Amino acid sequence: SxxxxxxxxxxxxxxxxxxxxxxxxxxxxxxxxxxxxxxxxxxxxxxxxxxxxxxxxxxxxxxxxxxxxxxxxxxxxRCPRVRAGKSENLLKVLLNLNLSFQDLGDPYQLENFNKILWRLIRVERLWLVDNSLTDLSAIRLPRCTELNVNKNHFTSFKQLPKIPQIQHLSLTENNIETLNGISFLRHTPLESLILKRNPCEFQENYRQL
Incomplete structure (x- = not known):
């Protein structure tokens, strides 16, 4: 200089x-x-x-x-908001976890956020509200029974993580336009599905479908 x-x-x-x-x-x-x-x-x-x-x-x-x-x-x-996360062993035993409002504005942050999700093999209740998420299809949450992904940018059910044990799924304020791909929930013990303020609400016979 x-x-x-x-x-x-x-x-x-x-x-x-x-x-x-x-x-x-x-x-x-x-x-x-x-x-x-x-x-x-x-x-x-x-x-x-x-x-x-x-x-x-x-x-x-x-x-x-x-x-x-x-x-x-x-x-x-270049990402001063990145902080040291929990140890890998601790992530594997967590049952309830809230990772909402993470402000994932940089690819480096999103990449490491996904690495954390990969380790949540025992989590049962998970909140990922308002994280600007678009695709978690590569993630598997084998024991998750309650998932809240409100206020993200999902456009299809196919972009959701693999959740074979899901009972309560909330997708309020996303951008899901059709119900294509919803069939994967037939093989789960789903009890409640919330799709408020998604474009698919305006689809004809939405409730019946």
Whole structure:
């Protein structure tokens, strides 16, 4: 990086090596960072609007070799909301779990969220409300009897996880337009199915179907 005598960064890029880990500032309105001579870390030159900056704020423009002494690893630099999850052994014995409102805005977060779901082999009651989920067909929840996936983006029953023991399934406020694929529920002990505020409600003979 090139710094003027006043401490301002005069280059359009923060670093010149390892381009895959550098932030290109030339096409954004992000204020250029200022090098603090006292602390030796990068700080924003103006208020970003966040009252309490995240812990990774001080190193989000740094390359890997400059991250000594920080707890931030991997893609977490670009996903500061990612937190350490429960251990794999604990996930395997959980019976009731609420993973709603996770704000999965980055592919890295969604990928790891799915890895967590894969481990829930004993969960019986699971809430996944408002997670912007679109397809969980690769997930299997063999013991799940109650699943709440309200306020997601499912468009078909075929996108739901495999839930052979399901008894109560809630799909309120998704985008399911037809009842195609609902036949897989015939072989389950289903007692209640909630489809409020889905487009399929306007289908003729919806209740009978």
């Amino acid at each position: 090139l710094f003027s005598s006043s401490g301002l960064n005069t280059s359009t890029r923060v670093c010149t090596s390892y381009p895959s880990h550098c932030s290109d500032l030339s096409d954004t309105n992000t204020p250029l960072p200022v090098l603090s001579r006292n602390r030796g870390i990068l700080q924003q030159s103006c208020d970003s609007g966040i009252s309490s900056p995240l812990p990774s704020d001080s190193c989000k423009y740094l390359t890997w070799r400059d991250l000594e002494g920080h707890d931030v690893r991997g893609s977490q630099i």
